[in-house]
Amino acid sequence: MTVSEEEREGPAAPEREPEDARLARAALTRVAEPGDELVGRWLAEYGPRSVVEALRADRPLPGVSSDRWAGLRARTRRAxxxxxxxxxxxxxxxxxxxxxxxxxxxxxxxxxxxxxxxxxxxxxxxxxxxxxxxxxxxxxxxxxxxxxxxxxxxxxxxxxxxxxxxxxxxxxxxxxxxxxxxxxxxxxxxxxxxxxxxxxxxxxxxxxxxxxxxxxxxxxxxxxxxxxxxxxxxxxxxxxxxxxxxxxxxxxxxxxxxxxxxxxxxxxxxxxxxxxxxxxxxxxxxxxxxxxxxxxxxxxxxxxxxGHMGELAPDEAFPAVPRDLLAPQAGQVLDALPAGGAAGLAAVAEGACTSPEAALARLHELSCLGFVERVGDRWQLCRGPSRHAEGGIPRTHHRD
Missing domain, CATH: 3.40.50.450 (Rossmann fold)
Structure with a gap:
């Protein structure tokens, strides 16, 4: 979890360093390479002014080799x-x-x-x-x-x-x-x-x-x-x-x-x-x-x-296909129709596991929506242009 700035700072921010300490830090940015943890430890223990004074006076600080100290001193001279x-x-x-x-x-x-x-x-x-x-x-x-x-x-x-x-x-x-x-x-x-x-x-x-x-x-x-x-x-x-x-x-x-x-x-x-x-x-x-x-x-x-707690990504609105908009009973009746050819009312009712009267009511609804059409006393998936193609639910050509 990310800690907020207010939580991180606590009751008060630390005091601004004196100007000579700021100048010492500015000088050290030209002396030390970024991320130099040894110089970072010196800063924490002695402060920036003392570190710069030690470099200028050639008083080696703990943990540094003679070669590296010589390199740091050379950079200090041109800072x-x-x-x-x-x-x-x-x-x-x-x-x-x-x-x-x-x-x-x-x-x-x-x-x-x-x-x-x-x-x-x-x-x-x-x-x-x-x-x-x-x-x-x-x-x-x-x-x-x-x-x-x-x-x-x-x-x-x-x-x-x-x-x-x-x-x-x-x-x-x-x-x-x-x-x-x-x-x-x-x-x-x-x-x-x-x-x-x-x-x-x-x-x-x-x-x-x-x-x-x-x-x-x-x-x-x-x-x-x-x-x-x-x-x-x-x-x-x-x-x-x-x-x-x-x-x-x-x-x-x-x-x-x-x-x-x-x-x-x-x-x-x-x-x-x-x-x-x-x-x-x-x-x-x-x-x-x-x-x-x-x-x-x-x-x-x-x-x-x-972000902060409660900044939730919006729910994605997935595009709906026409079949998704049907009531469950109507979907079952639509699934009961064969992908090719027509079926009688009794066969559709049996496939949808419902009564012929309920199946007929759903078939009429599906016909109005452009999903099915009647051929004599039988029903089939709509083959021609949907009568709701311009603003209603478009037709489907086959079952999943």
């Missing part, structure tokens, strides 16, 4: 948090720290691997848009089916007031962002690079649209570039930030499955969209379903799982 904050501000960005009103407390579920801080670009409050959010991920080289489903689901979720969170990549990510934007909804792109960089370059315009109406979020400072490891660590933020993750289309070896596993491990709702069994790009989603992910195919089904 310039004031410059990074200025670069972020130039593109409408800001730095959000744990304890800020905008900090989404659900990220604390990552423990020592939670972000040191987040670089955020866009007009929305990250905390507020994440309160009611769903991650949508999948294959980069997706099929037309996958792109269509992602866009339709994202648009329908956005119309229901949900924020769609994805990674800004080609394929399912891009389709999800576009689907939300198409209906004027909020969407968040979690990047594996700085918020001032367009990656992939072909999504420059899309990412600008996301930043204009939603948010771009990154752990890395302005100007930093993506790597394979940073993509994988980015996925943990997508999983933790949202109330549930929907995998739309994924092969058996797909980065989106990393997000799925993270979401499941964090106790978030894990959902998957089925696809053709002949498609290798559906093999990953099918495996997730076999392993316990919930099969979903509509926004209503997603919100029923990820």
């Amino acid at each position: 310039a948090p004031g410059r990074d904050l200025e670069l972020a501000a130039r593109v409408g960005g800001r730095f959000v720290c744990p304890g800020d009103r905008e900090w989404p407390r659900q990220l604390d579920d990552l423990g020592h691997g939670r972000p040191i801080g987040l670089w955020v670009r866009g007009p929305c409050s990250l905390r507020f848009v994440a309160l009611r959010s769903v991650a949508m991920v999948g294959a980069r080289a997706c099929t037309d089916y996958g792109a269509h489903v992602a866009a339709e689901l994202a648009g329908a979720l956005a119309e229901r007031g949900w924020t769609v969170v994805s990674g800004g990549a080609y394929g399912i990510d891009g389709a999800a962002h576009r689907g939300a934007l198409a209906v004027g909804g909020a969407t968040v792109g979690v990047l594996a690079c700085g918020v001032d960089r367009a990656y992939p370059a072909g999504h420059r315009e899309l990412l600008e649209r996301v930043a204009a109406g939603g948010l771009l979020v990154a752990e890395l400072p302005p100007g930093d570039h993506p790597t394979r490891g940073r993509f994988l660590q980015r996925n943990r933020v997508i999983a933790a930030l949202t109330r549930g993750t929907v995998v739309v289309e994924a092969a058996r070896r797909s980065g989106s499955l990393v997000t799925a596993r993270r979401a499941g491990g964090l106790g978030r709702q894990l959902m998957a969209v089925p696809g053709p069994v002949t498609s290798g790009l559906s093999a990953g989603t099918h495996q997730l379903i076999r392993d316990g992910a919930v099969l979903v195919g509509s926004a209503g089904e997603v919100t029923e799982l990820a």
